[in-house]
Amino acid sequence: MSDFRELGIIVYGATGYTGRLVCEYLNGQYGVNGAVNWAMAGRSKEKLIAVRDELGLSENIPLVVADADNADSVREMVARTRVLITTVGPYQLYGSDLVAACAGAGTDYVDLCGEPAWMHEMIAAHGDAAKASGARIVFSCGFDSIPFDLGVWFLQEAAEERFGAPMPRLKGRVRVMKGTFSGGTLASFKATMAAAARQPEMVKLLMDPFALTEGHAGVEQPSGMAPVYEEELQSWSAPFVMATINTKNIHRSNFLLGYAYGKDFVYDEMLLTGPGQQGEKMALAVAEDKSMAEDPRQPGEGPSKEERDAGHYDVLFVGSNAEGQTIKASVKGDKDPGYGSTSKMIAESAVCLLQHPGNVPGGIYTPAPAMGGLLVERLQKNAGLTFQLED
Structure with a gap:
């Protein structure tokens, strides 16, 4: 400039x-x-x-x-x-x-x-x-979406260095998230839902993982909308509410980087809820949770400093390829995610x-x-x- x-x-x-x-x-x-x-x-x-x-x-x-x-x-x-x-x-x-x-x-x-x-x-x-x-x-x-977007970028840079190629399959899994969504995030969610009700064609765009890649579509992606047990992680995984925006941003990043992650890149995000019956029960509860749509908080409202300081998060990324090679990375934050x-x-x-x-x-x-x-x-x-x- x-x-x-x-x-x-x-x-x-x-x-x-x-x-x-x-x-x-x-x-x-x-x-x-x-x-x-x-x-x-x-x-x-x-x-x-x-x-x-x-x-x-x-x-x-x-x-x-x-x-x-x-x-x-x-x-x-x-x-x-x-x-x-x-x-x-x-x-x-x-x-x-x-x-x-x-x-x-x-x-x-x-x-x-x-x-x-x-x-x-x-x-x-x-x-x-x-x-x-x-x-x-x-x-x-x-x-949304720095820890996820940069977490994927960080892992793929390491994969290039270690294996000479990016990982075509990558999972983002939230291991810990202590804190609340902001009132602004909730207001944006509600405004988007209201707009979709007025414009039914918007629903298709919201469901499209390649909505931000300017007409360039990749391969089919997992929906991430139903609980699943993941053997390699020894945990149940539940839908993650921010995956809808994060996955779109990550596919846009891949597009803007000249498909540095590959044109067949597959990515999804979910929330880890643990093993066994307790993990399954929690995953089902998360999948059925509708509290975000009913949350009364407005923009301008938020937690105390003590609550912000007590928050933190930990996101795991797991990359794999057809040769059976894997690589893992994590991104952690020291404050509550939505504010601090x-x-x-x-x-x-x-x-x-x-x-x-x-x-x-x-x-x-x-x-x-x-x-x-x-x-x-x-x-x-x-x-x-x-x-x-x-x-």
């Missing part, structure tokens, strides 16, 4: 629950007006001041007023910064003008989106503009783009092809994630 920008990073949605956590993290990790040079943005200057003071942040942090319902204010905001973080969802309701503005202005963009129908729409509408302007638009820079870890991941994604302006050309990305090992290194150094191979 050759043109001068006043700011390095703007956090849009800074007065919301997750936005506040992002601001706290940037302040603690990078200070004020240093190399990162970040600002807080939202609809109300008075509320921005109140939140800044409530968090004990410096008065030197710039405040930017912008409203998602006012396209002119959005364009003015993105023209001031090199990277925009937005935590304002559901993105299908509040994100379209932001993506359009960033793609047009050459401003890099990161979000927490888990809304594949909207992402599909944005790729079609603004992909060419982002390529032309140099804007790197990176969706899904939180728990997510706020650190999106902040580090933005800083990664800021500090590596020429690593990839403009376009609409997922985390792995946009940042790959650069982001893995940052997350391990700063954000409490660990990526490791397992015997």
Whole structure:
């Protein structure tokens, strides 16, 4: 990005629950007006001041007023910064003008989106503009889908080094997940379900694992929708609620990486529930759980700091090939996935783009092809994630 920008990073949605956590993290990790040079943005200057003071942040942090319902204010905001973080969802309701503005202005963009129908729409509408302007638009820079997308990338890099080829079959299995989904994630889920009810054709897109690969379809994929006992893992596996978005993002990563995982790549995600009758019982209970659709939490609500700090997660990845070779890797996070870890991941994604302006050309990305090992290194150094191979 050759043109001068006043700011390095703007956090849009800074007065919301997750936005506040992002601001706290940037302040603690990078200070004020240093190399990162970040600002807080939202609809109300008075509320921005109140939140800044409530968090004990410096008065030197710039405040930017912008409203998602006012396209002119959005364009003015993105023209001031090199990277925009937005935590304002559901993105299908509040994100379209932001993506359009960033793609047009050459401003890099990161979000927490888990809304594949909207992402599909944005790729079609603004992909060419982002390529032309140099804007790197990176969706899904939180728990969906960084640990999964980069976990697959990490394993495949190791497989290339060990075996000289990627693993054509890869399983993502959540071993531990202590914490809650964010109110924003729940709102996005409900908005997507409401949109699908109005537009039945959207259901087909939501069910398609290759919905984000721009017309390029791969081989048939497992559904992951029913409990199954996996002999090699000695455990029952249950459907994992975030697999619907993560699998789409991982297939998009493979597509954007020039099919680095292979054109016959097969991937699915499930939740490990343990062996025996107890494991089976838990897997069945998970499969029948409808609580997410009924959860009353709204965006802006979340757990206490003590609850965030007590959370953590552990995801196992198992790769295999026709020759019987296998390789395992894991990704672990030290905070609850929906808030504590997510706020650190999106902040580090933005800083990664800021500090590596020429690593990839403009376009609409997922985390792995946009940042790959650069982001893995940052997350391990700063954000409490660990990526490791397992015997």
